[in-house]
Amino acid sequence: MLELQSLVQNFYAESIKLTSATFASAMTNLLPGLTFLIAILFRLENLMLNTIAGKAKVMGTIMGICGAMILTFYKGSEILTSSAGLNILECNKPHHQSFLGPVLAIVSCLFAAFSFNIQKLLSDNYPYPYSSTALICVFGAIQSVVYALTFDRDWSHWKLEFNISLLVPLYAGLVASVVVICIMSWCFQVKSPLFVAVFNPLMPIIVAIASKLLLDEKLYLGSIIGSVIIVCGLYLVLWGKAKDTTRGPHAEGTDMTLCRPLCR
Structure with a gap:
């Protein structure tokens, strides 16, 4: 199960190829909501809707998802009209969304x-x-090689030149x-x-900023509104975690939890 991160990246990259970034x-x-549900099933999180902390975690997670959706899908009026980006790409290829692309994105989030x-x-x-x-990287590398050889056997595609095709794999x-x-x-x-x-x-916020600086993309009012909602939801979840009074085997916030890595 250590190689799940490799599946996440491969499916996500294929989803971008079939749809758009x-x-x-x-x-x-969808990741916070899915992680919260799976954590409840694994008994790593307690729902505790009868407590303020539990309600805060649920509401904060929903606010984060809704804010990110607003940031992505709602544009509104353009805020910065001046061209201040670098536009490192010569052209932007149009993306054609297919049925397989969204499915791969959902599977990647799952x-x-x-994995979390x-x-x-x-x-x-x-x-x-x-x-x-x-260990995760070793197993992920082995799985990625098998994955790549299965879907792409043209050895000319494996050749890397000193350009963005080399910088992207190194950064990733x-x-x-x-x-x-x-x-x-x-x-x-x-x-x-x-x-x-x-x-x-928070990733869509960083993507919006990077897209403006590197790709010279436009910044809209929806990005600001979505960012504010995301930050509010984030701090609501953090407040709920701080007020969480759970003392189960996976409880956090206690001295033993913080000291456990040092005591072994």
Whole structure:
């Protein structure tokens, strides 16, 4: 199950190819809700709707998803009309959405939600983020090679030149995989899967800023409204987690939970 991250990235990349980056980014907003539901099934989270903390976590998760959806699908009036971006791409190819693209995006989010919860269980029993990250990357690399050889046997496509086709794999491997998984593994030791997943709706905000700076895309009022709702939902979930009084085997916020990696 350590190679779920590889499936997440492969399915997500294929979804972008079949649809668009905007659509695939919007679909990832399902991740906090799916992670919360799976965490409840794994008994890593308690719903506790009879408490203020439980209601805050549920409402914050819903607000984060709704805010990200508004940011992605609602444009409104254009805010910044001046051209301040670099536009590193010479042209933008039109994307044709197919039925398979949305399905792959949903499957990618589902695998990511399972991966978050499994990494939480792994960190509870093996609290060593660096070695666990190495294991995840090794199994993911093996799976990715099998995946690539299965769907693309043209060896000319494996040739990398010193351009964006080389920089993208390096960034995805070193930053998006090694650094991100290592940081998430550490977060899983002291927090819960929902705590990690709830930050995912911040991605459309970063995408909007990066698209303006690098691709010279337009910034609309919907981006600002969605960003505000996302931040409000995020802090509502964090407040609920801080007020969570659960003392189960996976409870967080206690001294033993924070000290456990140091005591082993």
